[in-house]
Amino acid sequence: MTTTRSVGILATRSVRTIRRLPSAFFPALAMPIFNMVVFAGTFFAITQIPNFPTDRSINWYMPLGIMMGAAFGGVGLGFTTIRDIETGFYDRLRMSPTSRLSLILGPLTGTLIRVLLMTTLVIVIGIVLGARFTGGLLGVLCLYISALGIATTGAGWGLGLAFKFKDMRGAAIMQLSIFLVMFLSSAQVPLEVMSGWLHTVARINPATNILRLARVGLVNESSADYLSWNAIWGGLVAVVVMSVLCLGFALRNLQKLSD
Template sequence: MTAPAVAPPSVFSWVPLALALGRRSLLGIWRIPAAMVPLLAMPIFFLVAFSGSFSSLLELPSFPTDNVVSWFAPFAIIQGSAFAGFGIGFATVRDIETGFYDRLLLSPGSRIALLVGPALATAARALVTATAVLMVALVMGARIPGGALGLVMVLLASMGTAVISAGWSLGLVFRMPNQRSGPILQLVIFVCTFLSTGTVPLADQIGWTEPLARLNPLTDVLALARQGFVGEVTWATTWPGLVALVGGLVVLWTWAATGIRKLTP
């Protein structure tokens, strides 16, 4: 007796599962209202609070704009996007703790789907964050002299940052699959976003933060996102941001991909 012939799986057989996981992750936002807090409430609050509290910072010599909302809106978007990635990591912790992830790992689907699905969902979440913050920023009087290209740059930076952050979050969650990973995830994201040019340009920083902000790749990503808000989009500002995004994606998604193997018994 011969075994029934089974067609070899297509190279792209993981795509439907990845899309399904991405869709499930997005539905989770609506089903768990608390998930909206880091996604929307926090970045909008930071935009309002920073623009209000630190409005006079624009009087410092190196600020490239006289519009405080234009300065802080891209920072709020990038920070919110980074927390969108954190949200994916934390949702995965819940799936691991409830046993749902075990069932995914036991299913015959490709592991690639378990990584691509959350990545797609994170990019979509970041788009929601960026759109909401942009709308609030425009109402508050933000200007975008870089025009449509400036908007494309901030959306690109937003989605890139979110996917990088998801890579970091998933990599850690796969290695520390419990709620205790939450504070570490948040702390690293907070430190990375604050040790950058988020609030003050490099030239106006004094002391120990200046060299760290200069080395932080997020500074280049922020410049990529912010250029259309403070002037014209230029290739000289764009390419370092793109390099930072690609570098971050490669390093942190390698970290995530090697981490998922640790979950498999």
């Protein structure tokens, strides 16, 4: 069986679970919407801080909701894989005449389709709640690229840990690490507004660059980040490097699993 065909079959299997088990997909949709609403509502006044890059809190926190949803959607693939390993289904997959690469790319494609659905829904609800894309279609595109990028990173990390630990110990590490990476960044406020230790950590955290990319089309036109090439290329590099590293980590551990 060719790699492309295997990828298609495994991706279809992943997407079919949305229809067969909607209750499992529901939290993946509800969580980003909830995060967007509560952060934008609680920190409504944050945009009044001088030099805050937008005057709408929903513009700042909609990308955060999407990024959190995409990242956890990505590591969710790790949970599914752990379950498949524990039930023995993964052994059957590994014994089938498919390439090792397709065992990663297939479920990853399914996950990215789910993240696309989630991102679209959150954007629609965000717009209903008052979010405005100041950067037009390019801004929307940047938000989608960031979401897919962070989902790929999360999926690679989740798969790598699932292959390494083969049980639910890996799940706890997946959740905690993604949680820390997301929050120790410019998730809540921009770098210029934060102070102290968090500023130091967030400045070197690649998630900050990915969030910057996600927000380039949502900040005010007067902001330095507004559709700026500086913010876009920094985010793209972070997305590519993180995705390659995490998918490499997954492939390496899959090969070890086979050994």
